[in-house]
Amino acid sequence: MGMLIERSSSWKEGFIQRLENHEPWNNSVLYNLSYTIAENNLITNFTGLQSLAYLPNIKPLPHQIEAAERVIEQMNGKAILADEVGLGKTIEAGLIIKEYLLRGLVKKVLILVPASLVNQWVEELYTKFHIPALLYKKNYELDYVDVVVMSMDTAKRSPHKEKIYAQDYDLIIVDEAHKLKNHQTISYEFVQSLKKKFCLLLTATPIQNDTFELFYLVTLLKQGHLGNYDEFSSVFSAKNRDEERDSYLKELVSQVMVRNRRQDTGVEWSTRKVHTIPITFTDHERQVYTAISNLKHISSVFSGAFSTMTLQREMCSSPEATIGTLRNLLPECKQVEEITHVEEVIGQLEKLSIHSKAKKATELIIQANEKVIIFTEYRMTQLYLSDYLYANGISNVIFNGKLSKSSREWIKHLFKQQAQVLIATESGAEGINLQFCHHVINYDLPWNPMKLEQRIGRVHRLGQEHDVQIYNLAVKETIDDHVMKVLQGKIETFEQVVGELDDILEMKERSV
Template identity: 30%
Template sequence: MTTPYQSQYFAYELTRQHSSHSIGRLSQSLINATVDLNPHQVEAALFAFRAPLERGAILADEVGLGKTIEAGLIISQLWAERERHILVIVPPPLRKQWNQELWEKFYIPSIILESKNFNEMVRSGHRNPFLQQDQIVITSYQYARNKADMLQKVNWDLIIFDEAHRMRNVYKKSNKIGRTLRAATAGYPKILLTATPLQNSLMELYGLISFIDPHIFGDETTFRRQFARGAKEMSEIDFIDLKQRIKPVCHRTLRRQVTEYVNYTQRIPITQEFMPTNTEWELYEKVSAYLQREQLFALPTSQRALMTLVVRKLLASSSFAISDTLLSLIKRLEQLLLELERGKTEIAAEHSGVYADVDEFDDTMEEWEEEEQSSYIGELSLDEMKRLIQEEKQELEEYYLVAKSIKENSKAEALLIALEKGFEKLRMLGANEKAVIFTESRRTQAYLREFLERNGYAGKIVLFNGENQDEQAKQIYEQWLEKHQHDDKITGSKTADMRAALVEYFKEQASIMIATESASEGINLQFCSLVVNYDLPWNPQRIEQRIGRCHRYGQTHDVVVINFLNHKNEADKKVYEILSEKFRLFEGVFGSSDEVLGALESGVDFEKRIQQIYQTCRTAEEIEQAFKNLQAELDEQIQLKMKETRMHLLENFDDEVREKLRDHYHQTSLHLNRMERYLWNLSKYEGAREATFDDETLSFVKEHETYQMISQAKKQERANVHHYRFSHPLAQKWIEQAKKRKLIPKEITFRYSDYEGKVSILEQLIGKEGWLSLDLLHVQSLENEQHLVFSAIDLEGEQLDQEMCEKIFELPAVEGEAIELSESVCNTLRRISQGQQEAILNEIMERASAYLDSELEKLEKWSQDLKNKLEKDIDEMTVEIEHLKREAKLTRNLAEKLEKNKQIKELEKKRNEMRRNLYDQQDEIDEQKDRLFEEIEKKLEQRTKTEHLFTIKWRIV
């Protein structure tokens, strides 16, 4: 019982633009999200819109609070508003995760831009692959820097930087990536996501904030003088000033503030030691000593360090992984000998045979900058080279035979014990008996599958790697396609769909997933609570990625983390100690490593340091000392001296935050329920001729396809069901259909007697009738806003308020006859509408005025900073001149005295010039300030337009 008038009202209410001071600003993204949103995420997204977005904001919630979801809400809202030129810049390991989460949680398609597809697009005639239609662009920091000139040519609606603490040293000349990206993204709105905006120095905060808005602080020197002397030396006035300047652009929520809404689980570590056999240890020692040699032909000098890292990873993984790697190196030496016979001494550095076994290694390669190493090849004669290569080849063949002689690995046997311990712990926790085992090597993965199947786990295992080409994977994929042919799970990307199919198989059938690094990003394994690091990476960020597949936002059980430790290997023990004690990766509450991981610019740099120790240390004493030095360095990096400053500067009082979050929780639920009701009732009316609707399950059938409202679909997983939501093409079609309809004045009877529920404010209107009109007010000022303005009276001329009219339109109703409107009724309704519109415009003007005041204050402080710097520079020069004069008086050596007086004259000349220029430069600063103020004034000019939608005669029965 919905009328076309209600349907049109619902359509405009669903699509209108709200102010960022209301939950409604996120209307479209809230009813598109497939996740249950927490109030702190809604608050963070609203904060970003209030910032306002033409410059941006720093969202600095602690790890584990879902900053990706906060950014997704912002993206989803802009997407619904047709602002779709959006770029996401992330560390390489996070690209797939963003790609997957945007689709799974918000149904937004995206493309990962990297060398391969970028070059393909250019070859096929695409002039700038960063310019995409209806796709979010995701790329890495390094690739964005490399293509900064192309990136700059797109008129971006929004740029998001994830793990943005990488940009915190942008003020330093040495930060080439940061400075390039700051220049390339200048003038575009930005959101910076980081749990650690401030780690060691207030200068880092200056770097991030200047990235967002260059007019909050003067320049680097002024900031350093005023604020960066240290929290203890800073005056209270300066500290308050700093906090006020930061407040409009930096938002931070802490885990302890949201315990009402988020349940935190623990990490429980188990260390599984193993004792390698004599043969295994002999192989390890020999290959390790081989890698430490200065002169090697099998590893090209241009990639020596990186390739050594790979070989070490495979050596620690399994004898099966290293045996085939050794064979690749032997083949390279054979190729070298062949080339020498042909008279060639230069061999291509490419060595795909070694890298082929390690998934996701491109990410490390992208961040890895190899140091130039001198080549010794040119210093050797041809015969010497042949002899040395032949000797190296024979040596590797000997190692290869040792590796091939090993039939079982002692670490694999220890895995059986570890799984028993892990599953026992899961039974105690009441969690699913499922384990994900991570290994660095696909060959080790294949061996572990075969080994576990022989030892009681036959039919319980699924593999997950970068290729997913085994027969089981193909079969699982085909069955998954058939199962989901009638729902929204199939994306059309074979890679994404294969990954989804394998995860679903693991969830519903398998007990163990053996995965390479490919599974450490972009998949959600919350149904699993046991992570086994069969091979432990040296990169702490990689380990966090792995554990984060299971131990993440929404996990309901504690997560058990098992790590393996080679009892004979001192260096391995020290690495584990650092990862466990310094980075706190394996125990504690969700995300306890955020302080520490944020201290790293890049996990790859840390990996390089570990690699250097393995390469250069030969005795237990050398290893001990090298790791002591590394720990001392980390202690300095991971220092908590800024903790107090960070707390006072970036955090709001708990009570204030909690109150706001409670209000958001209530408002979001109400708003979401209302919007979903409007979408459902509109769909029922507009789609009545095309589909059959079921109010019980909030689903409908159209052309043999079933669609279900997303809120219901979240509660009950049903196969072969499409998720119906605001952004669904059908919903968009029906909304447009309702908006375009021309409605003539008619009599509408609203049936309160048929309404399920009680609305107290409407009970007084039962039996009454009157007139009502609806206008759409467009306002362009600080933000673009639309307001639906009801004007209504009863037959006695009593006015109905806005809330009453909104409630009336939610009642079941029937359409009556067309009617004529008298001029007096029209005039009365018009007068009421104008009065309400004036009230709205006044409220918007008050907000604009408050914004103008804050912008004026900001510009005033910025210009004063710059002026103070000029005067301070003159003062400092005066101090220097006085110091030199004192020194000159005390100097008895005539030559020195003359030299110092010469310096004094030069400095006095320079100071006089600075004094003469002072007022000109200050005038220039004022002119610049005036220009910026004029830009703000233009933004605040209020432009309005009113659109009349319809008028009705109402009756409530």
């Protein structure tokens, strides 16, 4: 970068004045004093972090310092921070912000995060890094705020987005950046439109379903680094990929991505023990499952693959979840025959006296005799499980995305102090740290392996002292088998392009 050097002529006035009036030329004490001050303020080299000397409240781990140095020295402040869940990406981002602020390269910072994490970010930046970040409120004038944290949902809507566009931000940070997904989402378009001198995208899971998500994240940071969409899809799409292309893609991505794995950090980690728990439906449950699968032959309302699959997955979760969906679809059935069939299936579901998966989960909780988190995909299943567990004398609390910030804190407190079980959905558990628990039951398996990784990361993170027990529940000879296969395929894609994953499915399952 060329630097403009101009000769200063401001010395002339003082020089002539002293010459004409026979004034003393200098004061050696003042000179030495100002020389010492100038010397102390000099940053003598541009390598290494200057900020560490100014952070008494935090002792960053070696991998966090290395990540910050790499982003600043090699990546020019544009990077994906993709450490595995629980390795402290927020700490790395804080170090980078502090360093740039100290060096005078950054003044204004915009931090975009999921609504559930705004308070956490503000608190961490303030207590650990002495950065007075402000939590954005609707009537704030952004001209007078240097470091602002706001929820992505607020930021991308009018009138807030126009206020943001009017500012010149030096550094933009997006937490949980995988949620940007692709160019068709409003969040992606919004971030793409922001001026980005420096930009950090934080996500433990840069590929959720396919490599195109990674393409879009990299393109946000460095337009053209992976070519344009057509070039990328012709070279790296699933059907063209081979070992050589995968390693080439991995190399390109590593130029804009920092990814630390647990075993590379030099920190002693507890291990993960993954157990696949196969469940067999009773004859009665199997009959109902078949009746649900056959609805697609009876009515066009159920003929779409999506609605059949949803109902099958719900049946593997709880009768309540299935009944809820069937009742919602009932008004769309026009013929008497269709309505009768659906009502019959609802009747059969209501008569089910037992749900094998709920029974198995209860056995696992009793056997663990410690705190357990259950993850489910459905709110109706949450309620069903809560009642079922209480009926079996097991105290529990429900955690989902509908809770307010204060309710989330209260439920977390109740789980820590009193309840044995936390029944959570992904959206509810996002960003919370629960190291005091080390048993996770994946009651429903998601289609996306990264959701499993995010779930397990709630407990398997820095500060976890016990081995983490993970139980993946799957009903044999149902849609659950298909979900398992899809998960294995997606894990392979991730590992070929990004790097190895910690165990989220049982090892023997993964070699299939």
